[in-house]
Amino acid sequence: MSALTFTLTTSAKQRIDCSPLTTDLLADKSLADIAAIELVIGNSSERVDSLFELSGDDATDIKFVNSTDKLDFIGRNMTSGKISIEGNVGGYLGLFLEGAEIEVTGDTGIYTACEMKSGQIKINGNAGDFVGGARPGYKNGMTGGTVIVTGNTGDRTGDHMRRGTILIEGNAGDYCAGRMISGTIAVLGDVGAHLGYGMKRGTVLLTQTPSTGLGANFNDCGSHTLAFLPLLFNSFKKLDSKFASVDSFSRVQRYAGDVGGIGMGEILVKI
Amino acid sequence: MLTKLTGGRIYDPANSINNEVKDIYIRDGKIVSAPSDGQFDKEIDVRGKVIMAGAIDMHTHIGGGKVNIARTMLPEDHAADVVARTELMRSGCGHAAPSTLTAGYRYAEMGYTAGFEPAILPINARQAHMEMGDTPIIDKGGYVMLGSDDFLLRMMASNGDQEAINNYVAWTMTHSHAIGVKVVNPGGINAFKFNQRKLDLDEKNKFYGITPRDILMRLATAVKELGVPHPLHVHGCNLGVAGNLEMTIDTMEGINGLPMHMTHIQFHSYGTEGDFKFSSGSAQIAEVINKHKNITADVGQILFGQTVTASGDNMRQHAAHPFASPNKWVCMDIECDAGCGVLPFKYKDQSYVNALQWMIGLETFLMVDDPWRVFLTTDHPNGAPFTSYPHLIRLLMDKTFRNDILSTLHPEAQKASHLASLDREYTLYEIAIMTRAGAAKLVGLADRGSLSVGAGADITVYTDNEDREKMFTKPDYVFKDGTMVVKDGEIVEVTWGTTHVVKPEYDNSIEKSLKPYFDKYHTQKMGNFKISDDEIVDDGRGSITVQPLHAGGKI
Helix, strand or coil: CCEEEEEECCCCCCCEECCCCCHHHHCCCCHHHHHHCEEEECCEEEEHHHHEEEECCEEEEEEEEEECCCEECCCCCCCCCEEEEEECCCCCCCCCCEEEEEEECCCCCCCCCCCCCEEEEEECCCECCCCCCCCCCCCCCCEEEEEEECCCECCCCCCCCCEEEEEECCCECCCCCCCCCCCEEEECCCECCCCCCCCCCCEEEECCCCCCCCCCCEEEEEEEECCHHHHHHHHHCCCCCHHHHCCCCCEEEEEEECCCCCCCEEEEEEC | CEEEEEEEEEEEHHHCEEEEEEEEEEECCEEECCCCCCCCCEEEECCCCEEEECEEECCCCCCCHHHHHHHHHCHHHHHCCEECCCCCCCCEECCCCCCHHHHHHHHHHCCEEEEEEEEECHHHHHHHHHHHHCCCCCEEEEEEEECCCHHHHHHHHCCCCHHHHHHHHHHHHHHHCCCEEEEECCCHHHHHHCCCCCCCCCCCCCCCCCCHHHHHHHHHHHHHHHCCCCCEEEECCCCCCCCCHHHHHHHHHCCCCCCEEECCHHHHCEECCCCCCCEECHHHHHHHHHHCCCEEEECCCCCCEEEEEEECCHHHHHHHHHHCCCCCCEEEEECCCEEEEEEEEEECCCCHHHHHHHHHHHHHHHHCCCHHHEECCCCCCCCCCHHHHHHHHHHHHCHHHHHHHHCCCCHHHHHCCCHHHCCCCCCHHHHHHHHHHHHHHHHCCCCCCCCCCCCECCEEEECCCCCHHHHHHCCCEEEECCEEEEECCEECCCCCCCEEECCCCCCCCHHHHHHHHHHHHCCCCHHHHCCCHHHHHCCCCCCEEECCCCCCCCC
16 A cells, blocks of 8 residues: 555646645545545646646545645645645645544645644744634634644744644734633744733743733733643654754743733733 | 416415416516406416416615625635526526626526515615616616714704704615615614714613614604605614513604614514523513504524624624624625625524524514515525525424424523414415515515506416425416516526615705715715716616605605
């Protein structure tokens, strides 16, 4: 058995909805069936084999090769198995993901891990805006699972995030943890302006004070020794990430906010 | 072309025809008499089938600002109910707040051929008409919302005479192309802006010193004196408040015999008895309606499930916002002239209050004796989406079905209601009254809701089925102005209905005071406020039908 591989053979001019190409939907399908699936592209549709070259046979292990930022909705609703992507991807990677795994070698577009329920997404590059967020107009973002970004994330990381963990090895953009309801975001690099804007609960863990400082909507609660932090770092050990090798610490400066709302969110900065 | 519908069982209450086998002839969009030579071009065999006029929804929120707010606020409503385009129909979406096109198709598929938007804010009337203009197949029209507008309240505060108020009402109706006048929480929307959070029938607006009772009297008088057939359409005080029953009765009795339509009366029929301090007042309400022939009512039945409530009553919507589900809501002022509140709501059968609301609505239907004065609505989408009408019809026509559902509801609510003891089952004839002949008469549609010769050929053909929900969900044929638009429950042709209006006469001198008022306070000039006929007629797709006024209008 070798991974079921989709090699993009065209330079797509319009966006391609790849949501039919998941382990769940392709299980028990022959290559000929898969080749005949119609994918929505722009305002029309085309057969899979007119866009991709197909090889392999293991539908629990899917690969996209030559991927570009035009491929949207990869791994939508997926509940098992793995998708690996060589290249960049478009928006809504891992929308509603539940228990499956996705790994990308390049960058992702907007709404990565949108409303993800469980499982893991690893991005070996940069992620766009709204990582782990909620769809426009919806109230809850990701509700579980882990997202690892080795590069930077765009703005509004963790918007409306409800549960789960986002680990960012690089920098996070503006409005990180905005409107966050709960869950954990950890950043090894810098964080943009308006950190925790409208944050209700949840934890943002930083190794350095943001270069633009913290907003007036967070109160300094002093320095603390928090016993849960070593346990948290311990839980990172099994991950394929820089976070696995971060030296554990438990001394942090704690800031609580957004005091414009219920103010139960916390930003913890390593001292 | 002359089309003959052969051998159907006719239910036409407008002509007192109850289940008689008759042929119907259609030519040029009208029902015509049998040709003298017996010749016709096309025959449709409808032997054994039930024939009624097209149904009319006299209160449904299908156009205007608040529906758009609901659409914008509820992407989940749309994501869960997506309709793809076909060769014939355009795409759309939405369960509780469907897009305009989808609303029109779905109404037609159920045998409805007209729907009336009950809350058109004058200053927003253009947008409401544009939206309704995009609602295919069905006829439409609207009631213009007055009673919390400062111009009227100023006139009343300065003791302006009734003649001037009549002029203002007629001028507003004419230029916003309305067929009726609605008042929502009389004066309450205005009082909300002066920080009043409730307003009883005899409670004064803090700024103007005017009570809801004054406003109702003035407007009901104006509507009557202008000869507008549709009585003043009243969404009363204290919607949804336990104990609002007495005020509703006072509203009906206090209007002194003037014609008045009480809308979604279910929401205004609550007592305060029992452990939950929330009880059914439907018996008292029905008694008052039965006694006062000047009063009509539509029920505003709730049905269980997810919907959205959209109302001009920002005062009550603001009070209800903690119950929004999902938890998001909007209350806003509109153009300094009125307001609105939109909040999504989920009616739950295991909630005492919701279960009792369901029972109160049905009790009202079953205890109001005269089907000509009670109307089938869910106050779409506030009680439930209009697509649930067939289910509601079955609840009214099938006692066993009704009691089976009743027995699954919140047990304490069951004890608080005597619905189980009501044996009445609506007949097909009574359903035809409520949804056709009665509704047409109430709205003031002279040429609709009946199968008389000369009436518009809006006709539905059903296969009789003991399961009334199935029967009314999927008509065999629907004709709109003589064109077969639905066959076997599916759209086969898309047409565009007319907009029904009335044009009461008025003295144009009212513009002398209106023009400076618009210049000083409004967001648009008086000239722009006036909607021209051309805007509704568009490129010929729409049209305007002026319905006759009652004789004896005073002006």
